[in-house]
Amino acid sequence: MALPPRKIKLAPEGSSNYKGAYSVVDVSKSISSKPNSSSTKATKASSSSTKQAPMTLSSKTSKTTSSSAQNSPANGNPAVWPDSLKAYVGRCFASVGPSQRGAMEKNLKKVITSAIESTSLWAIDWDTRELPLDGIRAVDDGEDMMEKLKTDAKKRADAKSDSATGTVAVGAIRTSPPPPSSYKAASITFTKSDQQYSTTNGQASSSISKATKRSAKWDQRSVEPETTEDSAKRKKTSIFADTNYLSSNVEQVRKEKRLLRFDSPSGNESTPTPVATPEYVSATFVQDTEQEIFVGRSMKLEKKYLRLTSAPDPETVRPLHVLRQTLDLLKEKWKSERNYAYICDQFKSMRQDLTVQLIQNEFTVNVYEIHARIALENGDLGEYNQCQTQLRTLYAMNIAGHPIEFLAYRILYLLHTRNRSDMNDLLIELTDEQKADDAIAHALQVREAMTDQDYHSLMRLYLSAPNMGGYIMDSFIDRERHAALEIICKAFRPDVPLRFLTDEIGFDSDKSCYEFLEKHALNQFIDESSLRLRAKDAYPTAQNNRMTAFKKIDIKGQI
Amino acid sequence: MAAYREQNALTQLLNRIAERTDKWVLPVVYTVTQELRIIAMEADHYIEDRMSGSSASNSAKPNKLEEAARTINRTLTVCLNDRNSSMQNSRKWGVYFIISLLFKIYFKLGTISLATSVVRVLNASSAAGDIPSVEEYPKAHMVTFKYYVGILAFMDEEYEKAEEHLHVALNNCHKRATRNQELILQYLLPTHLLLHRRYPSKAVWRTFPRLQIIYEELFNASKRGDMRTYEAALAAREKLFVTRRIYLTMLKIRTKIVRPRLFEQVYLASDKSTRVPVSAFRKGLEFVGIDVDDDQVECWAAVMIYQGQMKGYISRERKTIVLSNNDPFPR
Secondary structure, three states: OOOOHHHHHOOOOOOOOOOOOOOHHHHHHHHHHOOOOHHHHHHHHHHHHHHHOOOOHHHHHHHHHHHHHHOOOOOOOOOOOOHHHHHHHHHHHHHOOHHHHHHHHHHHHHHHHHHHHOOOOOOOOOOOOOOOOOOOOOOOOOHHHHHHHHHHHHHHHHHHHHHHHHHHHHHHHHOOOOOHHHHHHHHHHHHHHHHHHOOOHHHHHHHHHHHHHHHHHHHHHHOOOOOHHHHHHHHHHHHHHHHHOOOOHHHHHHHHHHHHHHOOOOOOOOOOOOOOOHHHHHHHHHHHOOOOOOOOOOOOOOOOOOOOOOOOOHHHOOOHHHHHHHHHHHHHHHHHHOOHHHHHHHHHHHHHHHHHOOOOOHHHHHHHHHHHHHHHHOOOHHHHHHHHHHHHHHHHOOOOOOHHHHHHHHHHHHHHHOOHHHHHHHHHHOOHHHHHOHHHHHHHHHHHHHHOOOHHHHHHHHHOOOOOHHHHHHHHHHHHHHHHHHHHHHHEOOEEEHHHHHHHOOOOOHHHHHHHHHHOOOHHHEEOOOOEEEHHHHHHHHHHHHHHHHHOOOOOOOO | OHHHHHHHHHHHHHHHHHOOOOHHHHHHHHHHHHHHHHHHHHHHHHHHHHHHHOOOOOOOOOOHHHHHHHHHHHHHHHHHOOOOOOHHHOHHHHHHHHHHHHHHHHHHHOOHHHHHHHHHHHHHHHHOOOOOOHHHOOHHHHHHHHHHHHHHHHHOOOHHHHHHHHHHHHHHOOOOOHHHHHHHHHHHHHHHHHHHOOOOOHHHHHHOHHHHHHHHHHHHHHHHOOHHHHHHHHHHOHHHHHHOOOHHHHHHHHHHHHHHHHHHHHHHHOOOOOEEEHHHHHHHHHHOOOOOOHHHHHHHHHHHHHHOOOOEEEEOOOOEEEEOOOOOOOO
16 A cells, blocks of 8 residues: 555556547637636635645555544445545546646546556545646656556547637736746746656655645646536546546646646636736737637747657647747857758747747748758758758748849759759749849849850859859869869860869869869979979879769768 | 539449449440549639639638549549450450540649659559550550650650650551641750751641741751841740640750750861861850850860760860761761
């Protein structure tokens, strides 16, 4: 009996018939609109019980026996429920967000089913019983949990994606989001306690105390006189609930966070604070009207990119107003630190957050444009191309940005990948107005110079590329240099000065030109005294260089 | 609109029926799919008209043709995947007709990449010997098919391939189908010029007056190396060439054909001297309105030498282009 109570509920999932009888929507509505109803009024009994929660396991055991002696009139007849159980169930629901009610349902169901099966329904001291919080977020809840968790993982993910809508509903109705500072505080608390919970069973007592703290807080808002009407309702609730609900430790943490968010500073539910930051409203409230819109709740500015393999978790997704701050932060960081690996990673996670929340506005365009530019600056064409592709769709939706600038980049990019049919398509769509733009005119001239193998013009265009076009040209300029060298070696006799080569293959100094030649084994044909390249001798090598340079290009332009 | 819906449904039904039949069903398939394409285009026109009539909302663009293309693409699969052992009665005999129809739609929609992917599918199955070679099909099927494949190669600047396909198309084209011949020649003429510097005869211009309007001036200018006229004529036809995806090729002709002719003119003007100063070429360019420096001239000359349009070498030291004694501008 000295087992942590959580373990008891590992029971067969036989009697799960009430699923959905008590819909999530109903719950959230009743919570938010009528503070007195259902789970919130989880009640008097619980308020007293939570105070006892920190008691040790042994004392609990003794109490269990005593209570069983007291009130087991029904003797295993599940139609009659102990009051303490009803209170317990109410407490369980109150401890989770609307999002995770489904999960809680399941947990509770197990707990109670096992209680019935062991005919300990009246024996267990429900007042002191710990809430069945595992299975929802508790990841390291003990080794014996691991198997179960694996199967639960998917359910959990489902529950989480639900939670987005649920939370939004609550927030929207109350219209009382706290100032961002309290968000932040909440998320910090969360992280901390999360760590606590991810410890093992051995530390159960510490978790319990933690849980108590939380319940105490939760309690603050839910201490309310119970009306007879309510109690009737509650009875109903618990009947349904007994087979239906489950929860997890961490879920309680979630709850706490939510409380911090939505409760007025006084902690009293009945006095909502209607102060809403405009951003918040636009991000959540407005979108609430559309179903299935996902809004994150993470308040952390920075986040590592991780490719999503399941439904996104709103706790780790940042809403629009946070992302705006993130962008400012990243811009600062990029200016000061210039750590591309970090910046790229951060931008990817930002793009992911935008995508999962279906945010497509000027801010999105801005993020993609900045990321594209930074990627270009660092020669990361693969990343650039991803941004470019997205930008095309966004521009097509007539979202303001810099479509012309990026159209010019796209032309240059197509030159890099040598995608001729796409280039043809693009030319067809070009308007006269676009052609008149400097950047696009430049890109088109580059195209012409390249197909004509006109290295002289090409190198001049390279050195005078507008915006960040030079960075894209960087990616193919070496290739073209090899082509130019081959032509020069073929056409000029007997030799050409290094000076001339520097100009014609687009280097800014003889030194860098020489280094290039050296790297590609052409310096051996340079006469050291006169600094002239013996064209005829160099030709085979130049030809070879060109052939290798033109071989390795795949469609995406990634190296 | 309703007509389109019905026709699309009919085609889809037919697709399913055709799965269980063999060659006899093909004429039905041909008629139905062909009509689907036409009705889909009508439907798109209709939607477009109605949209421009009302407020210009950016809601759904007319996409019935795209939808039709998807249906017809399924028809293609049905034809390709005939497991019937006897080739004689196979639905595979419908493949080229359907593909040509798809090409027509894809070109209209401007989704060339889809056309290339269809070709890839086809190449895969013909390489596996699953379908008879295109020559065994009815000539009409073959001509249309070769025409489009030729254009695809043309657009990818694979001119040798384009020439080959277009030749087959032209040679098998019906004598009286002048419109079709004209379409084929529209691509074949510049290909010929670019590859072999071969010009069409006067008879061609007489038979195809439309082609004469498009090309004659340009071709004559290119023959003379008259860059100025060529540029002007090209600019006047830019829109047309761009939409037909010929523009890039015409630019290629400018550098590969017209410019060497211009250089040749300079060479002839300097009494076929084998040593022509770079400045002389520069002045020649200047004469036709192209104002560039000596380095640019050298670059152009270098490219010509490299590509074999001019024989000789450039002496950087003496600022002179030394031309070969023997036929410096080979045909």
